[in-house]
Amino acid sequence: MSDSKTIVNSWNEWDPLKHVIVGRADGTCIPAPEPALDAKVPEDSDMRGQFGPRTKDTVDKANQLLDDFSNMLIKRGIKVDRPTPIDFNQKTSTPDWKQKLCLAACLQEMFCLLLVTKY
Numbered sequence: 001m002s003d004s005k006t007i008v009n010s011w012n013e014w015d016p017l018k019h020v021i022v023g024r025a026d027g028t029c030i031p032a033p034e035p036a037l038d039a040k041v042p043e044d045s046d047m048r049g050q051f052g053p054r055t056k057d058t059v060d061k062a063n064q065l066l067d068d069f070s071n072m073l074i075k076r077g078i079k080v081d082r083p084t085p086i087d088f089n090q091k092t093s094t095p096d097w098k099q100k101l102c103l104a105a106c107l108q109e110m111f112c113l114l115l116v117t118k119y
Contacts, residue, residue, distance in 0.1 A: 006081055019079040022070045025062035026085035028054050032100035051100065053089050 008019050031037055032051040041048050054062075070080045092099045 008081070017073075017078050019081070020073060021081045021083060022066055022073070024066060024082060024085045025054070025059045027087040027089065028059065028062070029088045030054060034099070 008021060030047045030051045030053075033049075070082065073080050
């Protein structure tokens with residue numbers, strides 16, 4: 001994305017999709033342990049008990065899926081912005097709490113943010 005400000009709006013969920021932001025998997029991490037996460041990670045998950053940067057293989061596969069998704073949208077005439085990746089492997093804190101690293105997204109629905117713009 002360029003340095004200029006991009007405005008993407010959603011006024012309802014029925015208008016045709018015109019402009020979206022599709023994220024990137026670069027810099028994503030397995031979340032550090034914390035009580036709310038334990039209930040969400042399946043017992044047999046390879047994530048359980050681990051945290052930190054995701055493997056290159058995992059990131060490459062996710063990026064391929066996101067690239068394919070972006071290309072499909074572009075072929076349908078939808079403008080797609082791809083943000084600059086962020087390094088989520090950083091400590092985050094406030095005076096009341098601290099976390100060993102940031103999350104790229106907590107929910108699957110948040111990984112790809114699709115918004116309709118009004119022209």
